[in-house]
Amino acid sequence: MPGPYSQILRLPGALAFSAAGLLARFPTGMISIGIVLMLSEMYGSYAMAGTVSATFVVAQAICAPQLARLVDRHGQAKVMAPSVTVSALGLLGLVVAAVAGAPTWTLFAAAALAGATIGSLGALVRARWSRVARTPKELHRAFSLESALDESTFVLGPVVATALATSVAPWSGVAVALVLVLVGGYAFLAQRSTEPPTVVRVSHTGRGGSVMRSGVMIGLVAVFMFVGGIFGATDVSIVAFTAEHGRPGMAGVLLAIFSAGSVIAGLLYGAKVWTGPAWLRFLVGVVALTVGTSLFQLASTLGVMAAVMFVTGFAISPTIINGNSMVQRIVAKDHLTEGLTWLSTGMNFGVSIGASVGGVMIDARGSHSGFLMVLACGVLAVVTALLVAPVLRRGGQDVAAHVS
Secondary structure, eight states, rough: OHHHHHHHHHHHTTTHHHHHHHHTTTTTTHHHHHHHHHHHHHHOOOOHHHHHHHHHHHHHEEEEEHHHHHHHHOOOHHHHHHHHHHHHHHHHHHHHHHHHHHOHHHHHHHHHHHHHHHOOOHHHHHHHHHHHSHHHHHHHHHHHHHHHHHHHHHHHHHHHHHHHHTTOOHHHHHHHHHHHHHHHHHHTTTTTTTOOOOOOOTTTSSSSSSGGHHHHHHHOOOOHHHHHHHHHHHHHHHHHHHOOOOOOOOOOOOHHHHHHHHHHHHHHHHTTTTOOOOHHHHHHHHHHHHHHHHHHOOOOSSHHHHHHHHHHGGGGHHHHHHHHHHHHEEEEEEEEHHHHHHHHHHHHHHHHHHHHHHHHHHHOOOOHHHHHHHHHHHHHHHHHHHHHHHHHHHHHHHHHHHHH
16 A cells, blocks of 8 residues: 555554455445346346346435434444345345246345345445544545545456356356355454444534435435436446447456546545545536546447546546545534435435436447436536535535634
């Protein structure tokens, strides 16, 4: 690790919980594409495969904030240890149902159970960093590191899932993911010394209840939802694009290249301490991401697509880092896990819509239609970001005043 990151990883317990957290959320990069690869091969429908994948993500999006509120009240291990176990059982049920050729409703039921109980491991890791980091500079670097590690799961995860599904068995990618969910989750939750304390009190707004009472949070989540739509539609479109070119095994490679650009950008971004307003950098990142993804539909070869995805990936991590940083400063500490989880929820909900609608469009007219869905989500992300920019700016000013 470069110097700035090696310094924060030497903080007490940091390396251990960060490494375990990486293992625990590695399946995040495998499950969605693993479901699409498994079911499109075994049931012959991109639309059905994309919808089952979307069911997993929607269930996670709906239930993760509720799990996060329980975590803030009762602790990470107490809530998430049994929840992770149930999630792994749901993934096992999905694999068994697919192999047995079970009715489609069983696939949806298993995906919903797995998604509803998997929670947001990234939010749990970031909540621990908020406790361990001693200065805002350390926390900025920690969030940047975790964003890069998040993206690394999308570099390696799709490659692993695709390689397993195409060379071992269509269901093997999901099967490996469920094992990692258990092993990584238990390894992370077993580390009690860095677990944030549970404190139940009235929120910083003077009212109890959800952090979504905040206009800044609503604005951020709305933008993250459409950004998630970009990712969901891209996943299923790339699977179809590579199949149309006779190279289905390249789907994971292209998605890994997309995330590789984000990993590099995240590490570079975190190495520098930025002084400008985070809300403006967030807005610029959304615009850059949309401009880049709009070029996907113009790519006619795998090589051109790889180049475009790599460059576009540089807009991902900085955008997510700025969103998480704003939440960390705005939301009270005893609601931090919930606040961070809501960003993941918005993005995951968008991923589900993008994957589901994109799958239907691809079944009708091929991968080109899927990339049109990517473009539509990008345009909506930019429009929403521009509409909520005044709210984000006011929220950023309130944060600056509070910090000073």
